[in-house]
Amino acid sequence: MSIKENLQNIKSSIPEDVTLVAVSKTKPVSDLMEAYNAGQRIFGENKIQEMADKYEDIPKDVEWHMIGHVQRNKVKYMAEFVSLIHGVDSFKLLKEINKRAKSHDRVIDCLLQIKIAEEDSKFGMSAKDASSLLQSEAFSELKNIRIVGLMGMATFTDDMKQVESEFKFLKSTFDALKPLQTKNCQLQTISMGMSGDYQLAIDCGSNMIRVGSSIFGARNYN
Ligand SMILES: *Cc1c(COP(=O)(O)O)cnc(C)c1O
16 A cells, blocks of 8 residues: 555544654655655654754655654754654753753753663653653753653563553553643653554553554665
């Protein structure tokens, strides 16, 4: 099936209030343009350099989401145009994003990545650390970032019961933190669910899904 048909199928199978991030990592600009011409305006990449290159080549009404692990020394390459950074997992990183956003006179929206998987390889903060961060004075002083939600990645497993309990954990963490509304913390987004599990994620409360291979086909890492 074509990229356009894939997008239509996914769109018609999710509620309207769920945001679809088309994960285009490793895919050529021609594939992104096919999605763009089918109406898609939100793209997710996991490498800053690749995202910055594609940003140059694609119409400017696209929203770019950084969904991968972010190295502090590369924040400067996306600070001018990134719309949402999903994988923020430390105060140090947030401080760097704030500094770079300030130099472009903007406020950058971020999600805190919460560690929900059992595997050690997944990045993220504990729910407790996220809670202390959001209530700290140092955080309240960051005027050029805004935390708008949480992101999580479930364990890579066929055991859907385990994935479900990890998604439910992220939703309950979100519900617990949501009352902490401040100037730079307004939680509204739960980014969870990928090609293999987005329906389950939505059932568990996700309102932003990150879908790659179900739109663009399998990735080929050479
Ligand atoms: C690659 C990636 C996705 C998309 O994965 P698919 O299984 O291809 O849908 C989603 N989220 C993150 C963080 C990713 O790195």
